[in-house]
Amino acid sequence: MGAFITFPAVLLLIVLLAIAGYALGRRKALSFPAQSTHSRPHQHAWHVVFATAAPSLLVVMLWLFFAGIASNIYTNMVTPDDLVDVRLSAQAREGLTEREIDIREGVLRTQFVAGVRSLASALDGYVADGNATEADIAGWNAEQDPIADRLRAGGQVLGPAVTNGMLSVAQVVRQFDRRVGTVGPIISLVLAIAGFVIALRRISAEFRARVVVERWISGFLIFASTMAILATVAILAALTLPSLSFFREYGFFNFLFGMAWAPAGDVVGIPEGRDGSYQSALGFVPLIWGTLYISLVALLVAVPLGLLAAVYLSEFASRRARSWVKPALEILAGVPTIVYGIFALITIGPFLQAVVGATVMPNTVSVMTAGVVMGMMLVPFISSLSDDVINAVPQTLRDGSLAIGATQAETVVQVILPAALPGIVGAIVLAASRAIGETMIVVLAAGALSNVQGIEPNPFGAVVTVTTRIVAVLTGEGSGFDSIDVLAVFALAFTLFFITLALNLLAQRMVAKYREQYD
Amino acid sequence: MSDANLSGAVPIRKSSLLEQSALVRKRHRTGTILRWLGFSAITLVLMFLAILLWSIVSRGVPALFQYQAQIELYYDPAVLNPDGGDVSAEEIGTINLRTGFERGIFTSSLRSTLENAGIDIEGTVSRRWTAEAIGALDAAGLTGASAIIAAAPTPADAARQLGQAGSAVRAAVAAMDGDDTNAAITARDAAAQALNDLGFAQAADRVASIDPSDSAALAETGYQAALTDAAGALRQPAQFDDAALSSIIFATNRRDVRDQLVDNPDLVGTTEKTGVPIDISVTRYLSGELSGVGTAQMPPGFDIGQLALVDAMVEADLISNSFRWHFFTNPYSQSGEITGIGPALMGSAYMMLVVLVFSLVFGVAASIYLEEFAPKNRFTNFIEINIANLAAVPSIVFGILGAAILFTLMDLGFGSSIRGTALLGGLVLSLMTLPTIVIATRAALKAVPPSIADAALGVGASKVQMVFHHKLPLAAPGILTGTIIGIAQALGETAPLLLIGLSVSTGAALLSSPFSGGLLEQAQSMPTVVYLLAQNQDAPVREGLAQSAILVMLVLLFALNILAIILRRKFERRW
Amino acid sequence: MDDLRRIERTTDMNDTKISAKGVQVYYGETHAIKDVSVEIGDKTVTAFIGPSGCGKSTFLRCLNRMNDTIDICRVQGSITMDDQDIYDPRVDPVQLRAKVGMVFQKPNPFPKSIYDNVAYGPKIHGLARNKADMDGIVEASLRRAALWNEVKDRLDSPGTGLSGGQQQRLCIARAVATAPEVLLMDEPCSALDPIATAQIEELIDELRQQFSVVIVTHSMQQAARVSQKTAFFHMGHLVEFNDTDQIFTNPQDPRTESYITGRIG
Secondary structure, three states: OOOOOOHHHHHHHHHHHHHHHHHHHHHHHHOOOHHHOOOOHHHHHHHHHHHHHHHHHHHHHHHHHHHHHHHHHHHHHHOOOOOHHHOOOHHHHOOOOHHHHHHHHHHHHHHHHHHHHHHHHHHHHHHHOOOOOHHHHHOOOOOOOOHHHHHHHOOOOOOOOOOHHHHHHHHHHHHHHHHHHHHHHHHHHHHHHHHHHHHHHHOOOOOOHHHHHHHHHHHHHHHHHOHHHHHHHHHHHHHHHHHHHHHHHHOHHHHHHOOEEEOOOOEOOOOOOOOOOOOOEEOOHHHHHHHHHHHHHHHHHHHHHHHHHHHHHHHHOOHHHHHHHHHHHHHHHHOOHHHHHHHHHHHHHHHHHHHHOOOOOOOOOOHHHHHHHHHHHHHHHHHHHHHHHHHHOOHHHHHHHHHHOOOHHHHHHHHHHHHHHHHHHHHHHHHHHHHHHOOHHHHHHOOOOOOEEOOOOOOOOOOOOHHHHHHHHHOOOOOOOOEHHHHHHHHHHHHHHHHHHHHHHHHHHHHHHHHHHHO | OHHHOOOOOOOOOOOOOOOOOHHHHHHHHHHHHHHHHHHHHHHHHHHHHHHHHHHHHHHHHHHOEEEEEEEEEEOOHHHHOOOOOOOOHHHHHHOOHHHHHHHHHHHHHHHHHHHHOOOOHHHHHHHHHHHHHHHHHHHOOOOOHHHHHHHOOOHHHHHHHHHHHHHHHHHHHHHHHOOOHHHHHHHHHHHHHHHHHHOOHHHHHHHHOOOOOOHHHHHHHOHHHHHHHHHHHHHHHHHOOHHHHHOOEOOOOOHHHHHHHHHOHHHOOOEEEEEEEEOHHHHHHHOOOOOOOOHHHOOOOOOHHHHHHHHHHHHOOOEEEEEOHHHHOOOOOOOOOOOOOHHHHHHHHHHHHHHHHHHHHHHHHHHHHHHHHOOOOHHHHHHHHHHHHHHHOOHHHHHHHHHHHHHHHHHHHHOHHHOOEHHHHHHHHHHHHHHHHHHHHHHHHHHOOHHHHHHHHHOOOOHHHHHHHHHHHHHHHHHHHHHHHHHHHHHHOOHHHHHOOOOOOOOHHHHHOOOOOOOOOEOOOHHHHHHHHHOOOOHHHHHHHHHHHHHHHHHHHHHHHHHHHHHHHHHOOOO | OHHHHHHOOOOOOOOEEEEEEEEEEEEOOEEEEEEEEEEEEOOOEEEEEOOOOOOHHHHHHHOOOHHHHOOOEEEEEEEEEOOEEOOOOOOOHHHHHHHEEEEOOOOOOOOOEHHHHHHHHHHHHOOOOOHHHHHHHHHHHHHHOOOHHHHOOOOOOEHHHOOHHHHHHHHHHHHHOOOOOEEEEEOOOOOOOHHHHHHHHHHHHHHOOOOEEEEEOOOHHHHHHHOOEEEEEEOOEEEEEEEHHHHHHOOOOHHHHHHHOOOOO
């Protein structure tokens, strides 16, 4: 029977049950004399649907998620400590401290567990495809049979080479997975049936189905609105936990004031140097320098252009001109940043190099390349925010100034802009936060050195930024949390998050205050 | 009101309204400057936009066309099965891509196609190189070289003679640099003699007349460089082997051809007239990008023998330029000749589907709660702050969140197969899109006048009924518009997808079938493929095909935005 | 003209300052002012009264060309000030507005200090040669607006921090600081409480010594209290223009009478 109780089959059953529940609930409700019912028949029907599907589907989802975790823990439990796969050889142990041995064996164990799990799923797939029977597999011997080749030929994806240790543990784990994979669907199915029966039996002329249904709906609405909090909490947790372990390992101040960034691939917990320090130099200063330098250039481009554009559009341009220019600016704002990055790389960079010469600008990637293009990207952002802010300045102030005999320009410069200043500064702060967090432009156009020492003062020189490093380390086959360099990247993101968060809160407060003033 | 008794503090001027005072003229000038500054700022920004779009279109559109060599492709059983006899599908599957396909089928087919078209391969190549050698000699003033080369028994002999003369000149320069005048004179005369022996009498006289201490004058003649270059050029045709021939076309790693043969072993022994893409570097020559560039300035890897053959093929009408349809179906590949965005389009579509379902359901539900049901308390206030902040969190932070979830799940035993799946990518993008949709939905709900709500409640609807039956349908166009704009943003987001591994998912499964994949399989996406194309080693891919992919992406984005605008126009309601 | 002169009793300076003839104003398709002719005397307070939407404010805004700032607004007919056509293409509205100041319905001090609010006009028009000059102008203007005693100790505090009545007087000070010849007031008291209104009304009477004042008001009592001449507008037409006493005691037109007695409005 186990073979039939799978999650897809159970999902189908739950859906069918819910549909049946709708039909039956409706029929039962329709059989009441109409005057005596509190709720309409379809509300009774929905009540049955919710009671049938909601708890059981929730269990399915949770089970799918936690079954993987449980299986992993189980694999770890059944892996014997003395298994040759998870022990360092005597030769490898030489010259290592207890702690270092522990850490390295921990890494071996993690790899072993991952290998077992991929082997287990490969074996499942191999059997399911009909390439072998369980009995065949029980007779396999990793030392003689080319198991990995055999499985790969069968179209299975596999990790490292297969050992007998892996094979035996994998068999135990498969047993466990089968059991877990059967119990979960049964529980959800039982829940569905129970919900179905109870809900149907509750239907009566007096039963307030509408209230119950609306309670289900409200519950979902509240759950949905906590998503924002969940997301923030998840981000905070994702950034804080690895960052804290990085700070503990490497030292907070070593990171914050370090003048060099040169990751060397050190493993967490095992400093490679004799004095207990890491070979990796993971200093924040050169990276934040690059980030701030580019952001500064970008703002120097974007703020004057954006402000002038906003002033022109809101105070001088004809209605026709506005109706053409505004959508054009919106196009500029809608272009994905990677497009800007590539444009900077292949058009702006070579152009700048041709203008200033190769001695000043050895590479086409540089602070200016990224900064100028990022500035252009920010222009519509600043101009549309400023435009809103300028338009929020009451007309009476304009009239007051014009009625004294001020020219349009004097009104703008001496009355409107000062009045709109808090809002404009808020817009600029938001733009700065964007510039600091911008990724694709700098990844493509700022430089891609992996080792940097100190700061680069030349605006036409290549720099490395916080976001560039994050992308460089986490793109590709990042292996998880076991490398100090990966942890360092989380610390970078942590700092980046708090810088932008502070800027955003500041900007929000400024804009809110400004709005209060004229509301 | 005795304060007012202060007449005279402000003198009243009597002046005509009809003439502008100097001060007013100056003030207006200042105003004009501001106006012009604003105008120029906008012009500058619009010019930037125009250049941006032009650089994409002007590079991306031509790159959508591909030069192809029309070849009689002969699936030679002798190559496919050196032992003779039939070859089975399994055997074909094991044939070495490099020797069996590239060196074998493609080279021999190209050779026979060219020969059938009446092109003398060796002759064409050596003629071009000979012309190159003569050109080099002529440029240095060593006239009459063609007769000398023709007189030599073989080009190799001519190369040797020229090389020897070159060495003699070099030795002379070295000797004249030294202190020994006699040695210098001897070496100079030897060089002159060598030139004379070859038949460059004029040059020989010139060398003989140079002051023995003036090595610079001899170096300035350029004879040595010309002779060495010419010798080198004459030696080239002998090195023009099968590899050089086959590298004109895209014959490397033709897994696709092998798969085709495995599926259809009957093809072995047959001939098929087919278009084979021209090598991506040679494409630059064909597109005229390198016209007017001297041999010395050619990018590395260019062999002018190949170019001579290409010219001959163009003349024989063997090269066509056709639309690159396969760009829209093929998966991403390092090789520009066969790369494509098929799975990337599919992957992006899958992810947008996830974004649509997830962020629309949760976004609308959250907005309804916050706008209609939530009590004004600390908790809802906290939610509001969270949403406002999520909207401004840099996208890379969402990527980091995705990476952290990925690593955690991998640690928890989900295996590395979840890396780069469309589901994970879609969920991360959904979180980013959520605030956009919440803000749009709340604005749309707010815009529905309270009178509608009062009317519904007034006839005895419950609050839930009022919201779902009346407010939501009326707010739907606004919600839809906001959703489309949110999805358009998500479509172009790159950084978060890079961090959860979409750029590395170019697995074998994807290579074998362009439209494979689902929510739980490793996916590619438009922005990450654009990123990969932009990092490709070949300039034509970086500057051409990357722009084509951007063009496709921008067309999709504009289509989405125009859809949003149309919806807004069509359903816009003023209360 | 001669007739008008004869019936003016309360003013001693009776020269015509502004003369409007056949003025038509259109807002796009809407015909807002229909053939209005009026003469505004120097050193006189002229009140425009009428029901809302009758065009009195629109007409007022024609007198210093504030309507120029509205794209769709067209003005026809002739308006002269000291016999110079203010809609002549050679006339710069900037210069005109320096001579014809305006105070608005809602007090609109700039978000600057009290001092800077008043100094703004003189500064842009180049009326002060140095700081001492400017101080003099600011003080004189504030005194003229009867605000000096209340604010002399806090000239650097923001103008927006004053009470409504004070803000309006600040706006009057700002307007008189450019040494205008005519002062236009668009319902200057409608946003103020009765005490502040009384102060402003008293101030208007003082200002008459030096300026020609035109005030738009929806309050007939106010018109009766402060003005010497009154013009009644109705649906874009100037129905009646006469001495204030005459208008209120002996209206010539039945519509004026209906309005004054409260039957329309």
